[in-house]
Amino acid sequence: MLIRIDAESSRPLFEQVASSVRVDILAGRLVPGDRLPSAREVAEALDINLHTVLRAYQQLRDEKLVDLRRGRGAVVSASAAPLAEIASEVTELVRRAGARGISPATLAALVSEIES
Amino acid sequence: MLIRIDAESSRPLFEQVASSVRVDILAGRLVPGDRLPSAREVAEALDINLHTVLRAYQQLRDEKLVDLRRGRGAVVSASAAPLAEIASEVTELVRRAGARGISPATLAALVSEIES
DNA sequence: ACCTATTTGTCCGTATGTATG
DNA sequence: CCATACATACGGACAAATAGG
Numbered sequence: 390m391l392i393r394i395d396a397e398s399s400r401p402l403f404e405q406v407a408s409s410v411r412v413d414i415l416a417g418r419l420v421p422g423d424r425l426p427s428a429r430e431v432a433e434a435l436d437i438n439l440h441t442v443l444r445a446y447q448q449l450r451d452e453k454l455v456d457l458r459r460g461r462g463a464v465v466s467a468s469a470a471p472l473a474e475i476a477s478e479v480t481e482l483v484r485r486a487g488a489r490g491i492s493p494a495t496l497a498a499l500v501s502e503i504e505s
Numbered sequence: 506m507l508i509r510i511d512a513e514s515s516r517p518l519f520e521q522v523a524s525s526v527r528v529d530i531l532a533g534r535l536v537p538g539d540r541l542p543s544a545r546e547v548a549e550a551l552d553i554n555l556h557t558v559l560r561a562y563q564q565l566r567d568e569k570l571v572d573l574r575r576g577r578g579a580v581v582s583a584s585a586a587p588l589a590e591i592a593s594e595v596t597e598l599v600r601r602a603g604a605r606g607i608s609p610a611t612l613a614a615l616v617s618e619i620e621s
Numbered sequence: 622a623c624c625t626a627t628t629t630g631t632c633c634g635t636a637t638g639t640a641t642g
Numbered sequence: 643c644c645a646t647a648c649a650t651a652c653g654g655a656c657a658a659a660t661a662g663g
Contacts (some may be wrong), residue, residue, distance in 0.1 A: 452611050471605035483619045489587035495568050497613040503599045554652045575630035576659025
């Protein structure tokens with residue numbers, strides 16, 4: 390379990406931490422039941438604020454990707470499994486969109502439009 | 506050409522304006538060559554600031570969806586056509602993800618991860 | 622081809638709220 | 643909880659493109 394961040398990036402730190410975990414779930418490197426390192430560990434290892442890591446974990450919880458329990462830490466939830474299942478489909482769509490000159494950012498915007 | 510916004514929404518106004526146009530392009534109601542109403546018209550009709558509308562238009566320009574030229578206004582660009590082409594694929598993916606309990610918001614995040 | 626009034630987006634700054642660490 | 647940084651929305655002045663005479 391390795392979380393990477395780029396201090397130079399303009400992306401919020403907490404977003405980078407959450408993204409790192411999300412990518413690991415997508416790739417199947419993290420499966421339901423796996424425990425994430427404690428927020429304090431991560432904060433110390435990356436030399437960032439504890440609150441920042443906690444915010445990332447809370448975002449993942451809001452997405453139903455992890456369960457957060459006091460005293461036990463963050464555990465990848467069962468509802469995270471479907472992510473890996475559709476990963477290949479997402480990749481394929483991104484590829485086809487790219488072939489038409491549509492960036493992932495634009496595609497993400499389109500996906501968001503659908504709900505409205 | 507009708508642009509709607511929701512003043513109550515927490516979504517930024519300029520984002521709502523851009524989204525409204527994007528949806529119309531997606532649905533084929535706007536095609537390359539069509540001209541958007543001038544930013545001033547839209548601003549007055551919706552009772553929001555001119556610059557808020559312009560910011561939405563500039564975002565669409567950054568996405569290569571419209572061409573912005575002063576004196577001439579905003580015109581739907583030729584590169585907007587592919588959007589309508591992949592719209593059905595996007596909708597289908599959103600549907601399949603939904604069946605697995607994955608929200609459009611989460612799916613959009615996944616799409617964004619791919620590029621990194 | 623010329624002028625100029627109008628239309629239209631761009632650039633300057635400012636206030637206020639929200640996010641970040 | 644707090645200081646700072648960032649994003650959002652607004653306002654006024656400006657400059658390019660256009661249209662009409």
